[in-house]
Amino acid sequence: MALAHDNKAALDLYQDMYRVRQFDSMASKLFAEGKLAGNIHTCIGQEAVCVGACRAVAASDFIASTHRGHGHCLAKGGDARLMMAELFGKATGYCHGKGGSMHIADLDLGILGANGIVGAGIPIAAGSALASRIRKTGEVTLCFFGDAASNQGSFHEAVNMAAAWKLPVVFVCENNLYGVSVEIHRVTSVPDIAERAKAYGIPGTVADGNDVFSVLAAVTEAVERARRGDGPSLVECKTYRHHGHYEGDPQAYRSRDEVEKWKRRDPIVRLRAEILSGGMAGADEMAALEAAVDREIEAAVTFAAESPWPSASEATTCVYATDNDRSVAR
Amino acid sequence: MALAHDNKAALDLYQDMYRVRQFDSMASKLFAEGKLAGNIHTCIGQEAVCVGACRAVAASDFIASTHRGHGHCLAKGGDARLMMAELFGKATGYCHGKGGSMHIADLDLGILGANGIVGAGIPIAAGSALASRIRKTGEVTLCFFGDAASNQGSFHEAVNMAAAWKLPVVFVCENNLYGVSVEIHRVTSVPDIAERAKAYGIPGTVADGNDVFSVLAAVTEAVERARRGDGPSLVECKTYRHHGHYEGDPQAYRSRDEVEKWKRRDPIVRLRAEILSGGMAGADEMAALEAAVDREIEAAVTFAAESPWPSASEATTCVYATDNDRSVAR
Amino acid sequence: MRTINYGKAISEAMHEEMLRDESVFILGEDMGVMGSVFGLTRGFMAEFGADRVIDTPISENGFVGMAVGAAIRGLRPVVELMYVDFAPLALDQIANQAAKMRYMTGGKVKVPLVVRAPGGAGRRNAAQHSQSLDALFTHIPGLKVVAPATPFDAKGLLKSAIRDDDPVVFLEHKFCYAMQGEVPEEEYVVPLGKADIKRPGRDVTIVAWSRQVIFALEAAKTLAAEGIEAEVVDIRSLVPLDFETISASVRKTHKVVVVHEAIKRGGYGAEIAAQIMEELFDWLDAPVKRVAGLNVVIPFSPALEDAVFPHVPEIVAGVKEVVR
């Protein structure tokens, strides 16, 4: 992997992955302490996918995210403070507290939005690619979705259209083996989700979702193809979530052994070891980098905790562009 | 083809196909004369598919049909008189005139129902197969759908579940190249719909949809597999509709040449020639058979024309099993 | 003034907006090569190219979702559902995505999308091709909902809908397509959220929209012959609703009949009736009467279909009940 030998790039990837890990670990902790409400879906264990994939695109490119979206958002440049404030439901959050964890969007960063409806982001991503094509502006859109989302009709419909029209979109499946409690092979008869590419005549590849270089390479190839005008690809990244489906999930559906096995393949531990053993950075440098990220996350929490709540009047704004009072009244 | 050498079987197939042709030709004529209202979708040109596929199953098996469903219904044993009366909207029709051409059902004959929503019959067929499996009653369900219907999410969702759970259903795609005006390859990137079977790990085969023996053989194999408990198959039958999408369609989207080319492959002309040249029946016998069917269709029209309209009070019955008055009032 | 039909008026609105704004594009089943099953986009593909007049596969949730995605990116898709009966297939994208996006993102994301959908019964299209599903949309915050009755309103409202920065569901009536009406050659728009008094009158207010406005006007003629002067208020926009115009009329007439084709139970007429009661109770001489579709599935039979939704006689009878 060319990039693996580029020290700066490897450290950047590590930093991004570590940031995602620390953000979601913090969210998990805050939830356990009763400081966050609602549903929190962490991507702890899956950091190589969001970071590897987002590194394959430019700032001007777009991503569509999912309910498990903190990592996508951070990897595409999201501000941890505004994200944390959104998780708290504060006025300073990305969505002024109105969206919460599952609805963060920032078009300036190319983040089309997370989504609480499994599979709904897939046509939206394809539509973004259609917009790039109509405008001839050259952006590529990355579409993240889970293994289980690939069983939604929206997956089929959107991938079919993207393939038929050769739209510049890359479908990145984060296969963490489960949709909530349901092991994917109990409800899907192909061994790899990537097989499904054959139904649309597009490339389907499998990446090691716990190896950021594997993800980066596979997605880079797909992005180049899309950028050339040759249409979409499906990249399946095999990975695993260390936590439950949501925080608080008792996880009776999977064995401790399975979880332990995957934890031994932790993508962050692995990259850290590669960096150190490859001499790309020293232990001190790594510790400093980690400390800086830790401070960033702490600062995000402080920012969020100290931020004001949205005022009551915010409940009725932003339903429409204008004329909210009238439209909300009737 | 073993069956091709069985005179009786060949003649039966011919008779069924000829009945479908004459029924739909009559419907077309009546529509042109202003005697039928609404939408009439004929399957003229596609008769080998419905007849070949239905011949592969038993009376106790089930089929789910489509908006282009007269042929399926007749091939599964539907009564031309009750069907024609339904097309007229008469009280004697299959649905007492309440359903019309797109909603004919008869559970006693294993006809689960036609459907006006493209693709909606696919999960219903899979659900019928699930019922057979839960009850262990051994029936197979045939699911008819068009090429364009294979782009609906419902196709993906239902085929996936049927495949994952190895349900006894056979997905029969009637690929007549168009969904209304849209040539299938403008909106689908695989050459054959049968390719899509790969996304579900099930067999996908292509039959000559204008050769009843080809359809019969392919569907028979799939039915046997389903009956054995080995799960679903996708059988794509390549065919063509001679008429417009609906009666009255100006068909500006396709060339006269294309239509003529396919008319030269008329499945009925072809089977008739095979029967005569193979000495399976003489010209007289064929003429007699055809005359009998012609009389049957004429009788159906007479029956329909002379049947009473549903009474006005029928408008508010059958919304619910009981308690219609009350439920309809509020 | 020149006269064109409602279908042509809709076609002109799309055509003019596509010329005016490059970000407007069309997508839906049979919109391109065929020019739509109702002929409304005939010639568009040749004129604007296949990137701006897109023939989709039969994937309602998918292509409405793509329109949502393109709208988020700043384009202005005008998407057609061939029949409004297919809206349930796309309702997640309409109601959970397009409608909620602005609010969920605290105003960060807008979805300037128009979903056109023909509805209505009377064409023997049977249960799954004949519904009026207005009430599925009016209950969803974040959507605007429009249902014009005349060529003039159809053209002017569609132009406003396309320029609007929020998702608009544009409900057309299949039976109106062939109806003629005066439409100026010059550019004009009809604003969303403004009702129109299609006929003034002092004795009773008939509130209606879509095809029922046509029936209401005929009913008003019949009633006038018997000395009852009905005021016909065409709300045109269901959301936002111009309650002020309704209110002014009711304060004048003290009697109201709300008419719609959709089934009565949970129809938008209930909402209008409830609002009138809440705000104008003391002005009412009689309860607000609803004349609406029966609570049944639409039957196919020519002997049954017309009996399940209102025509002129039902409106006349309804008015007589409140004015007697």
Added chain:
Amino acid sequence: MRTINYGKAISEAMHEEMLRDESVFILGEDMGVMGSVFGLTRGFMAEFGADRVIDTPISENGFVGMAVGAAIRGLRPVVELMYVDFAPLALDQIANQAAKMRYMTGGKVKVPLVVRAPGGAGRRNAAQHSQSLDALFTHIPGLKVVAPATPFDAKGLLKSAIRDDDPVVFLEHKFCYAMQGEVPEEEYVVPLGKADIKRPGRDVTIVAWSRQVIFALEAAKTLAAEGIEAEVVDIRSLVPLDFETISASVRKTHKVVVVHEAIKRGGYGAEIAAQIMEELFDWLDAPVKRVAGLNVVIPFSPALEDAVFPHVPEIVAGVKEVVR
């Protein structure tokens, strides 16, 4: 009598009906191995086997459609939509297929299907996991719609729904799951279409369903302290609606407040209000008042969410408006 919670009552209803009738089976996301995300089918898969307690993929339209197909074949599927917010994905199968099948086929085909769907706000689940979509179903002829408030009603109504030969949408409230109530050990059913007077009173009628019944009862207590005796009518079934019970109450109290959590515009409260006006106009001393959700998307923020739908104070205030 013993006390159990609403979740357990629903669980018992499914369990008893599965024992009673082999044709009853369960299907939905996480219903098997996990026993449903709300724990309602825990242990069912072990007891009844994987053929009768089916874990589906995330394919709402598909698995509801399969339930329709199985119901047509004579089974009695009880399907769960994990959140009612996902119903738009499955609405074609619910509204165009299940609801219309009997009518379209002239009575030939029946669809004895139950669609269970938890709804409701207040849990910080945000815009796409908090809606009350009652009105999406009540407007569709052919569906029955039920929304119990108490463990007793939940169990008895679910048993009736499972035995019913028509498709029933069974709306549960997530906030009710943990609420306790008396439920007999013995077999009983609550018929569909019968309202229940949860508290008698002479001064005002509060019509409510689902969680709002709980709030209405609390409001009634507060009001009683001020000398206002509210009668709380829990309709339980939205379709069919027991208008006779409402009517009797209104003839007694002459004042009505209709309360629901769903947004007000086009909510089912409008229908009830309109019917009361149409039939009981002369009995009313004040206009029917609706206390309902604001016409907004549900916000996530704990600082905002509770403000967008009614709680006890809003009901108390609403009642005072009509009785003053």
